[in-house]
Amino acid sequence: MNECSEAPREAAEVTTSAGHRLHIRHATPGDLHLVNQFHAQDCSPASRAARYHAGRSRIRASEWRNLTHPDKGYTVLVSVPGQDRLVGLAHLFWQKSAPPEVAILVADDWQGIGVGRAVAGWLVGLATAHGHRVQQAYIVPQNVRALRLAQHFGAVVDHVG
Template identity: 35%
Template sequence: MALWRIRATVDDRPGYLSVLTASLALRSVNILAVQVHTTEEGAVDDFLVDAPDTLGEAGIMAAVLKGRGRDAFVTRAEAQGLADQPTRALALAGRLVHEPDTLGETLVALLDATEVRWRPGTVTEPAGFHGGRMTLADPAGGSYEVLRALPAFTPAEYARAQALVEIAGAVVRQQREHVTLLLADGAELVLRPATKDDLPAVRELHENCSATTLRHRYLGGSVPGDGRLGRLLEPAGGVTLLATTPAGAVVAMANLITEGDLAEVALLVEDDWQRRGLGTALLRRLHSHAERSGFAAVVAHTGAGNVAMLRTLRRLGAGSIERDGALVSVTVPAAGRPVGDETPATSG
């Protein structure tokens, strides 16, 4: 017995698939797996079969044509074809998570392509497919042209390829958002967006902070529980940045929460890492994020006695500073968008 791959189009009408499978069965062809691709021309049936050694390509093709299959394609298959298509696609997606730069090779494996060409520069041709040619935008820039002689690509295959492209793009964007920060004293940290999985490490950060540091962050209120901390890690419309050591310990957390056309920022830095430039670096990145997102300004509420925070906000270019008792509100406009008049602040 030998493994073969068969692809043929049949009329998308009741009973037509059974006619094709019956014709194959009469030739002792055992169907191991089948996929159905819906197209405008009809249903494209993709089979992995085990056929007698004596049948050969011509015999299989004759069985397909007798079973009312058209535009038939028959080729020998390898043992790895025994893995079903969803399992295969998931395995390739897992590879992309760890190696997003292998997108071209992954597309070849997914689509059994004969060639993949990468073109640099701005994509001028819209993504899509026609016959044995598929065009996909490269998330890192440029585009991929995927080619194979036969069979023609189907909408289902294009959708799978596009899904892999989106996975690679998400990983690339995540990698770009991970920044190594070298402090003036030589210490090295990683700045990155937070996720809900960081909750235990962020809870430990809070446990390592002094009561004074926590009071400055939460303005004298209680430290939030896990539910609120979880929402802070992935705020709707905003972002939370973490600073981590090479060992993965979280030593600082900076939040940007949206409020209309303003974005509120808040900062918590573990005591041993304060006054080393870390808070300034985090707030600068949040300010840049707010500018890219189209916010008019960022605002920070802090205690009048939090001299270090007020000094950092002034460095960012405070546009207005207002005091209400022990509370100071500082507004930092986006680039080229002044907000109010600057007035002196009293640090107390």
């Protein structure tokens, strides 16, 4: 059975702890240009390295097709309602022999105001709706914010690097 077939794929809205409303929608293969623009214009090399554990400036088309394939999990885009510009990108990946992996990238200008926590809460709710009470995150030890976020949601943390 396809785990993703039971959960709705419609958009949602969440509010950060700082009171910012955010729009979350499921990514499509056609969003690659928007996502690569987000990486290049809104995320510093340090932010991208913290997310990908490597120096990357873009996602290749073949990777994006994989990331947006419904059997792999969920990839979502985060924006301010009514705006096309992204403030975040997040993933909930199904894994065969481990809890689902949660991964989040937040635009530099939007870090530290609760975007990651709001999006992670939404993803954890989605994972829970699929019967997964525990999630997994791969985090470099220096990424204190991500470690705190993972601890808050009870994620299994695997240190990378």
